[in-house]
Amino acid sequence: MTSGRRSLAISRALLWPALTVAILLTQIPLVATLYYSFQEWNLLRPGQRGFVGFDNYAKVLSDGSFLASLGNTVVVTGSAVVGATLLGLLFAVLLDRKFVGQSVARTLMITPFLVMPAAAALIWKWSILDYTYGMANWALSLVGIPPVAWNTEVPALTVIMVLIWQYTPFAMLILLAGLQSQSREVLEAASVDGAGPFRTFVSMTLPHLRQYVEITVLLATILLLQVFDPVAIMTKGTGGSKTLSYLLYERAFIGLEVGEAAAYGVMTVIVTIIVATVALRTLFKVFSAEGLMNR
């Protein structure tokens, strides 16, 4: 009994430093944002600060840019996650075979995920997708397709493409680990029983991969919901590429209304809490299925 209580005290002592730091670093700014969101506060008129109730929220909701941005975030994050997962699955299947240079190919494949996003965005913007000198338009011209002004004509697609390029390796690594964890005997048994490779893949491999796909989608969503770098560097939030992170940045550092910007922040937090609650439940389920939750 006493040893149980003592060991509980030790556990708390081990846990609290991390929790305290996390609370200080994430919750204090959040509470301050909440406080600011009820204030009239323009940086040009610092003397006229004061409580204005829900005025800032009314402005945010009537402005329309919040909902537009929310939609953009769903489209950009959603397409990037789906695209990266599908491409990642394709590459995982290709790289799961034994072939000449397998490990070199795998090493090359993971590189895009390791490339600094700011560098990736700049290289894609100027070296690959530039209207005049970009490699993409040059390659298109070889097959007779007229050049595309990627960064200005289809900004959202441009951002999605770069994100898919960076996150396909992420999906591939997790899904490849899933493929390699399949029991070889079961697959061989299926092949002896006369199941073709396609049938084996659909009826055995895909169900086995399910939890790996879930992990991929969830973690990629967490990472991509915050996407900012390619938007700021490549498109500056034009044409459907203005995600919530970029909108918040714009309101906070280009606009001068602190209160209104804070209200945008709070609205974003409310939406993410809703999304996160649903996603987290799935996450816990996945980790419980792995036997990692109930120890």
Place this chain on the structure above:
Amino acid sequence: MTTTTIGRPVTVTRPPVRKPARWASRRARGIALTIVTWIAVLAFFFPVVWMVFTAFKPESQAATLPPTFAPDFTIDRFQAAFDRDMVPYLINSASASIGSTLLVLALAVPAAYALSIRPVKNVRDPLFFLISTKFMPVAASIIPVYMLLQAVGGLDNITWLTILYVGINLPIAVWMMRSFLAEVPREVIEAAQIDGAGLRTEIFRVVLPIVLPGVAAAGLICFIFAWNEFFLANLLTTQVARTTPPVLGSFVDGRGQFLSILSAASTIAIVPVVIAGWVAQKQLVRGLAMGAIK
């Protein structure tokens, strides 16, 4: 008797007749698939190749139509990038990423230990709280962060940037370490406890050696995220504490000129993380899946 002697050679000779044909077509399919795989992989890797290739071009051959495939190779642009004071930015990046990674591990390992091996009444609440902070865009609360830092003189200060990176990476590190620690056989710990090992011995002598690869995985992921971080570095640093990611954009002008030096600077900037990721691929996979994959 005769039928078996006749029948036997038939069944023996048949497979050798069929086998080479089937084997050959299978082989041909295998080679075709290997070629397809390599083309796909190289196409995917191409932007990286092109960046490094462009970094070795003189500026006049960087943006041409058609592209220059046989340039006059030079390392002059790397020199130029270093001459534009890249070193202090790289040092800032290194101190913020290494510093924050060490701090994160120092906090996350004990916390994860409490959450997986030691009994805590409600395991889910702290875990839920930690991971929920990862869903919040950092941008949502950037105004107070900026103002608080301004008030304490923490803008353009590498120590404060390091501390903020701890906040970013701590939740994922706890999650990862928790998964790794959950795999440590219960019996090993119990045996140590029965032997009267103190908490310190239990952690440092018994558990830590087993989960060291996991610690490496968590550290690698934290290092990658911190080294590549752009948003906070861009807003909260200006000169003294400026890290590499927000600096890269200044190597290219608004019309896409000076591509060679941009490519050279980008190549320099990605080298530490790319090498680390290549060397520690196994840790990378385990870390990225937050320990959910063995």
